[in-house]
Amino acid sequence: MGLHQTEDNLQQFTATITNHREVAHNLVWVGLRAPAAALREARAGQFVFVRCGDPASFDPYLRRPFSLAAFDVDGESAALLVRVSGRGSRWLTERVEGEQLDMIGPLGNGYRLDERSRHLLAIVGGERQPHLAPLLPLLKSAAARELSVTLLIEAEREAYLPPASLLPPEVEYQTFFREAGDSAIAHIKPLLGWADQVVAAGPDDFLAALKKVAGAVYPRPDIQASVERPMACAVGVCLGCAVENERVGYLRACREGPVFDLWKMVL
Ligand SMILES: Cc1cc2nc3c(=O)[nH]c(=O)nc-3n(C[C@H](O)[C@H](O)[C@H](O)COP(=O)(O)OP(=O)(O)OC[C@H]3O[C@@H](n4cnc5c(N)ncnc54)[C@H](O)[C@@H]3O)c2cc1C
Ligand code: FES
Structure with a gap:
């Protein structure tokens, strides 16, 4: 599982699909093994920018953003919850266990849980x-x-x-x-x-x-x-x-x- 810092100081890493199941109509849970270093700073509400096509192809050219639906630094695991809405999300949900995904992230600003909140x-x-x-x-x-x-x-x-x-x-x-x-x-x-x-x-x-x-x-x-x-x-x-x-x-x-x-x- 690779992790490297891009020139813009972003984390680019490879995640391996560990499980994959349709949890509702057109809604797929994609469980991942991902490097702990990539997840260390992850926050709820952040997203990853995923290459949704064959590594040898530039189609689709642009990556697609998906929220981190789960992440566990110690377990080196994460997950996406993907709604099938077009060709990128469809490609992603057609992948199987053991396949690898190329990701950048976590990106953006997430939710803040107030310490005093009950x-x-x-x-x-x-x-x-x-x-x-x-x-x-x-x-x-x-x-x-x-x-x-x-x-x-x-x-x-x-x-x-x-x-x-x-x-x-x-x-x-x-x-x-x-x-x-x-x-x-x-x-x-x-x-x-x-x-x-x-x-x-x-x-x-x-x-x-x-x-x-x-x-x-x-x-x-x-x-x-x-x-x-x-x-x-x-x-x-x-x-x-x-x-x-x-x-x-x-x-x-x-x-x-x-x-x-x-x-x-x-x-
Ligand atoms: C920060 C962020 C987090 C997201 N998290 C999730 C997630 O956890 N799970 C999930 O299933 N989807 C998520 N999305 C939406 C997801 O990125 C889009 O559904 C996906 O990029 C569509 O790509 P596609 O190739 O499947 O569809 P395309 O063929 O590119 O597009 C299909 C249709 O969706 C529209 N569309 C494309 N991208 C978006 C977008 N970002 N927002 C709204 N409409 C769009 C297009 O205009 C088109 O009508 C997130 C988007 C953002 C910006
Ligand atoms: S997607 Fe380019 S500035 Fe946000």
Whole structure:
């Protein structure tokens, strides 16, 4: 398993697929063996930039970003939770145990778990599958620190929902399905008074709806939200991943994000 520092001081490493299973419709867990040195500084919410094609080919040319859905420095292991949405993600989910993946990372700024926090509310949406991956390591460390954790999760339909077995057993898990006319956001108000920390992940329209509902609650809770943007470089150069910020103009999802203060985001 190789690890080397690129000229830009990024870590490039090889990870080996150790297990590989479809956990829901079009949603694949990819377990990896990865060098401890590559994972030492990893934080929940960070991502890796993965080459999603044959090593001898430049197709697709650009790497694809995927959140670290799990990482364990001592066990030299990590995982991705991949939604099949195009040719890169499909290539990734068609790999088998023993195959190697070329990665750069971990990259970006992740979630911060406040030391004083006792009640963590996580809220996750998605186009079909919810964007659960960036939150999984955070839920794991919150449960290990004995916080009360409630997760509201929304999918288009039940077949797209990640199974509860991916979560620590301590997490209270409430599910909502849009095909049944329900939404997680419709259920957050009572929990916003209970939570002393709120974390979210999902597409922009989901985060915009969350911002609107939570903005009507007083006092307004702090909410850290993870965004997704198409990424060409993932190192802050191309500016293709810009996220508008009320105070400072535009920030880069790959450098200043992908986790941002929801209240400062223009959605
Ligand atoms: C920081 C970050 C973390 C991510 N974490 C995960 C993860 O844990 N699991 C996961 O399955 N996916 C994750 N994604 C999304 C993932 O990177 C894209 O789904 C993937 O790059 C699509 O590549 P593709 O070749 O499969 O699809 P393509 O053929 O390139 O695109 C398929 C469709 O998806 C759209 N698309 C491409 N990239 C993105 C993107 N980044 N955001 C939104 N739409 C996009 C395209 O416009 C197109 O409509 C993350 C994205 C970011 C930026
Ligand atoms: S992807 Fe190029 S600046 Fe973020």
